[in-house]
Amino acid sequence: xxxxxxxxxxxxxxxxxxxxxxxxxxxxxxxxxxxxxxxxxxxxxxxxxxxxxxxxxxxxxxxxxxxxxxxxxxxxxxxxxxxxxxxxxxxxxxxxxxxxxxxxxxxxxxxxxxxxxxxxxxxxxxxxxxxxxxxxxxxxxxx
Amino acid sequence: xxxxxxxxxxxxxxxxxxxxxxxxxxxxxxxxxxxxxxxxxxxxxxxxxxxxxxxxxxxxxxxxxxxxxxxxxxxxxxxxxxxxxxxxxxxxxxxxxxxxxxxxxxxxxxxxxxxxxxxxxxxxxxxxxxxxxxxxxxxxxxx
DNA sequence: AGATAAAAAGACCTTGACATCTATTTTATC
DNA sequence: GATAAAATAGATGTCAAGGTCTTTTTATCT
Numbered sequence: 321x322x323x324x325x326x327x328x329x330x331x332x333x334x335x336x337x338x339x340x341x342x343x344x345x346x347x348x349x350x351x352x353x354x355x356x357x358x359x360x361x362x363x364x365x366x367x368x369x370x371x372x373x374x375x376x377x378x379x380x381x382x383x384x385x386x387x388x389x390x391x392x393x394x395x396x397x398x399x400x401x402x403x404x405x406x407x408x409x410x411x412x413x414x415x416x417x418x419x420x421x422x423x424x425x426x427x428x429x430x431x432x433x434x435x436x437x438x439x440x441x442x443x444x445x446x447x448x449x450x451x452x453x454x455x456x457x458x459x460x461x462x463x
Numbered sequence: 464x465x466x467x468x469x470x471x472x473x474x475x476x477x478x479x480x481x482x483x484x485x486x487x488x489x490x491x492x493x494x495x496x497x498x499x500x501x502x503x504x505x506x507x508x509x510x511x512x513x514x515x516x517x518x519x520x521x522x523x524x525x526x527x528x529x530x531x532x533x534x535x536x537x538x539x540x541x542x543x544x545x546x547x548x549x550x551x552x553x554x555x556x557x558x559x560x561x562x563x564x565x566x567x568x569x570x571x572x573x574x575x576x577x578x579x580x581x582x583x584x585x586x587x588x589x590x591x592x593x594x595x596x597x598x599x600x601x602x603x604x605x606x
Numbered sequence: 607a608g609a610t611a612a613a614a615a616g617a618c619c620t621t622g623a624c625a626t627c628t629a630t631t632t633t634a635t636c
Numbered sequence: 637g638a639t640a641a642a643a644t645a646g647a648t649g650t651c652a653a654g655g656t657c658t659t660t661t662t663a664t665c666t
Contacts, residue, residue, distance in 0.1 A: 321464060321547070321575050324624065327554070334567050345642070354555045359625050365644070378634035381642050394570070404464070411470070412497045422598065423590045424477050427537070431581050432464050435574050447566045467654065488612065502655050508614070521663020524612045545653095607666105614661070621654080631644065636637105 321435075322398065328355045329363050329372075329401045330394060336373065337389040337444045343382030363401055370400035390445035395436060397444075404436050464578075465541065471498045472506050472515075472544045473537060479516065480532040480587050481598075486525030506544055513543035533588035538579060540587075547579050 331353040336344060346364060350357035364383055367373045374386040385392065398404060407429040410422065474496040479487060489507060493500035507526055511518040517529040528535065541547060550572040553565065 321578065322571055327571070330567060330571075331555075343642095356625060358627070361643080362625095368643090375643065376634090377632055377641085377643055379636095379639095379641050380634070383643095412474075424473060427585060427590060428465055428470065428473075431578050434577055434581060435464065438574050438577060442570060447570060486612095490612095499655060501657070504613075505655090511613090518613065519663085520611095520613050520661080522611050522665065524663070526613090610663100610665080612661100612663080615659080617656105617658080619654105619656070621652105623652090624650080626649070627647085629644100629646080631642100633642080634640090636639085 323402045325363060326398045326402045328353070328360060329367060329397050331355055332360060332364060332367070332383075333372065333385065333392070333397050333444055334447055336383060336385045337392075337448055340385060343376050343380070343384050345382040349383065366401045367397070370396075372397055372400050385444075388445070389448055390443055392444045393440050394442055394444065394447075395439035398439060404432060404439075406432055466545045468506060469541045469545045471496070471503060472510060472540050474498060475503065475507060475510070475526075476515065476528065476535070476540050476587055477590055479526060479528045480535075480591055483528060486519050486523070486527050488525040492526065509544045510540070513539075515540055515543050528587075531588070532591055533586055535587045536583050537585055537587065537590075538582035541582060547575060547582075549575055 332349050332355065335349050335352045346361045347357060349355070349364070350360045353360070355363070364373060364375070368375045368383070371386050372392070373383045375381070375383050395404075407425050411425060475492050475498065478492050478495045489504045490500055492498070492507070493503045496503070498506070507516060507518070510516045511526070514529050515535070516526045518524070518526050538547075550568050554568060
């Protein structure tokens, strides 16, 4: 449904949101989120290119969120690494359909719209503020 | 979002629903739906195993729908070939989370639930009956 | 019974997502 | 200005989904 890469990106962003006091290195984030370190570095790179996170180089550098958690919809994170693609034209390339999708593909596209809407309206802030017993990504005892 | 294989399965099922008078061979369905023929045969096999379609071997054999379109939710088709998987346990294997998902994974699972619900409540009949200019999978002129 | 046409089974190939490893470049800090 | 710590870039590996091809089994019609 949501790609592995997107899930990794979300983990990283939530992790950064939880510790927004200072930049965090790839290694730190990888350890917290249990994402393969070298792969995470690529994911963070994409997030930086799309200005979801801000990267600070050099000694004591690392990654920080580029926006406040409340202003960062999950959709932005997902679209940065693995954009949600809508069905715009008939996959069968039927001439007479053109831009008019048949009911089947319209229905499939509806499901995509639904997902998109859900992730547009829920932000990283939502994830953090919601009262719950489990703190995201952390063992309960560790904080 | 929805796998290629699931999409193929849906095309095949819709195609069968449109011509329910007699069994149709893999080759016929493949031509109508523009699905790679040999791959389609595997997909149909799975649909038959899950009793979404009925297969008749031998001369004048082929595939037919095993249920009326109104009694066949799209979800059944999808689950036959590429089951929707829910997030039931913490992907990070955090001990203290156990079966309690954190808000992040809860949210991701919400999106899966949403999709599942949509496909549970819309049937092959829905796809066919809905008034629309485009007949599913067919050039408009052909019927 | 034999020929034929269809599904079923299974071996094999291709491609892209995921993942790892090893440079190279940049830039804070001393 | 040297150095260390970080991001960045690139080469390469792995694996499962998607796709192709061939052979076997089964039903039907002369």
